[in-house]
Amino acid sequence: MPVARIGFIGLGLMGRPMAKRLLAAGHELRVFNRSKGPVEELARHGAEAAGSPEEAAAKSDYTILMLPDSRDVRQVMLGERGVIHGARPGSIVIDMSTISPAVEREIHEFLKQRGVGYLDAPVTGGTIGAEQGTLAIMVGGDHEIFKKAEPILRVLGQRIVYMGPSGSGQMTKICNQISVALSLLGACEAILLASKAGLDLDKVIEVISSGAGASWQLAHLGPAIVNRDFRPGFKAEHLMKDLRIALEMGQEYNLPLLGTALMHQLFKSLAGKGEGALGTQAVIKVLEDLANHIVSRSSRGAEKS
Ligand code: NAD
16 A cells, blocks of 8 residues: 555553564654653654644645543544644544543544544454554544555554444444453463462363363463563453443443452452552452462462461
């Protein structure tokens, strides 16, 4: 595809590798982030630094957002020196953060009135997927805008699925997060019991991962749990935010979401310990408190004192 001018806002664990892929594909990037370190890092890779979201959007054909939560996206889009003040008619804004579907629909309407296309295009696949360009991307918005933006999304993801009107991408992502959270709970409880029973944890993960109990969570986060590596690929506070949105959706659709509510509470407990910035696998710590047992390769002796 021809070289595109792209504004990129939000250079965290996901945004940084995604922006680097776009640069490596030959596109011109203007980047903005709340803290300056990541902007300087991207500038070393050839990006131009923007002084505000407005400036990042001003000369861009596409503006991509990768921010934590709904209020961040709302502020960056509609606030003072926000994207809405810079984006040109005919350009396209793509929000790849995971936020509330209702907020996406609201922003979509604002931008439509100004002739700017808007897509909600959240992703799954983790930082590994962001680095390798293998993300799954679920897209909501107007179909003709999706078709125009698809070549850019192809730089970032392998499986790109148009889900329907504005908000549908986020609704799909929230369903994904329910599945993520509950399979993480399954992985944690399996490892906890295996540890207490004195099984070889590496063998447990290996054999379960090749059968009907396999999951991305067990395969990728199981070894981290056993190694007590709680560095974030995906921060616990972000999954807690996603589960909060899921529960709001349950409220809207009058749907009981029992497992989601349970996991939300467990993550609240982790955040209450001041550990919300750890990776999601750190939820094992809350379960260990309840079990009075710490997962350990040398198992039986691991009762908490
Ligand atoms: P992160 O916390 O690592 O990064 C967020 C970045 O946004 C930070 O660099 C922060 O400085 C910046 N930021 C926050 N508010 C800002 C503002 N007002 N203006 C400018 N910059 C601002 O988060 P992340 O892991 O990169 O996740 C980003 C989004 O993607 C979240 O919605 C998350 O739920 C979602 N997501 C994350 C993963 C993952 O594995 N990490 C996977 C899929 C989706």
